[in-house]
Amino acid sequence: xxxxxxxxxxxxxxxxxxQFMPTERNKSDIVPPTDFMLVNDVPSxxxxxLQISCYDCHSNNTQYPWYNxxxxxxxxLEGHIKEGKAELNFNxxxxxxxxxxxxxxxxxxxxIESGEMPMASYTLIHKKATFSEEETQKVVKYMxxxxxxx
Amino acid sequence: xKNFKMSIAAMLLLVVSFTNAQExxxxxxxxxxxxxxxxxxxxxxxxxxxxxILNDYLSLKDALVADDTKKAAIEGAKLAASLKExxxxxxxxxxxxxxxxxxxxxxxxxxxxxxxxxxHQREHxxxxxxxxxxxxxxxxxxxxxxxxxxxMYNGGSSWLSSSDQVRNPYYGSKMSKCGKVKRVIN
Numbered sequence: 001x002x003x004x005x006x007x008x009x010x011x012x013x014x015x016x017x018x019q020f021m022p023t024e025r026n027k028s029d030i031v032p033p034t035d036f037m038l039v040n041d042v043p044s045x046x047x048x049x050l051q052i053s054c055y056d057c058h059s060n061n062t063q064y065p066w067y068n069x070x071x072x073x074x075x076x077l078e079g080h081i082k083e084g085k086a087e088l089n090f091n092x093x094x095x096x097x098x099x100x101x102x103x104x105x106x107x108x109x110x111x112i113e114s115g116e117m118p119m120a121s122y123t124l125i126h127k128k129a130t131f132s133e134e135e136t137q138k139v140v141k142y143m144x145x146x147x148x149x150x
Numbered sequence: 151x152k153n154f155k156m157s158i159a160a161m162l163l164l165v166v167s168f169t170n171a172q173e174x175x176x177x178x179x180x181x182x183x184x185x186x187x188x189x190x191x192x193x194x195x196x197x198x199x200x201x202x203i204l205n206d207y208l209s210l211k212d213a214l215v216a217d218d219t220k221k222a223a224i225e226g227a228k229l230a231a232s233l234k235e236x237x238x239x240x241x242x243x244x245x246x247x248x249x250x251x252x253x254x255x256x257x258x259x260x261x262x263x264x265x266x267x268x269x270h271q272r273e274h275x276x277x278x279x280x281x282x283x284x285x286x287x288x289x290x291x292x293x294x295x296x297x298x299x300x301x302m303y304n305g306g307s308s309w310l311s312s313s314d315q316v317r318n319p320y321y322g323s324k325m326s327k328c329g330k331v332k333r334v335i336n
Contacts, residue, residue, distance in 0.1 A: 097251045097255075099251050099252065099255050099281075100251065100254065100255055102277075103255050103258065103259070103277055106273075106277065110273065
């Protein structure tokens, strides 16, 4: 019993301790001129959908949930955002070549169609990020047209 | 009390696993930069590197023909590595720009192939094939090479083969002979 108490104490100390470790924040007020929405003529409903469902992890500016400062959740979030931005950053869209854009659009279409994106761990908390069937069709169609126009 | 202990234990596990995951990421990253430095140090003729890419691509194609997901994943990773080794410095600046673009795109597809299931691998293989063909049109090759075409897969899809016999990488054993030689490259 004594050992259990000691271990419990250590754990509490560790948990409190890690709260002081810094995490990078994905925050920026600047929307660069290369942004997807700025260089493409995106209808407002699609714009809205992309902003809510994609931009948290695929742009330079995340709308953080209230619990984002609690470790180790913050690390978990930061890891996802980093990975997401490396794959696709809507803010930097126009810096891509046509070849790269076509590849990215192909992935966007496939992943929205298959429901792979937005990720389940994300939509679990961000209910609004979920794609309805109608929204999926609309966005996919838009992306397909964009791909064909490259 | 028991619940409390359990939740604390769970929390610790979480912390440990997250820290581990971060470490691993760092290691991977270092590895990648090391490789890049290595390629800079080796100042070999770029043609040989293009041939290496082509060879890896053809091995990947064979794995897909054989419906072998695991092998295709391994070949995809190999191809990604040889793409990283590519050195475009001996080409004209316009070609360099084009090649960098091709290589970057191809690398991404190869990386995805290294960690996907067969259907996904084949989708990426289509885009990858286009990249490798575009690369070859700049770098050229000394090996025998054919462009083959299957009208059925995904609105019509091409691939490269070292033989004029058609073995379809998009359908594998399901329709291995579907397609035709579209162009004799070399």
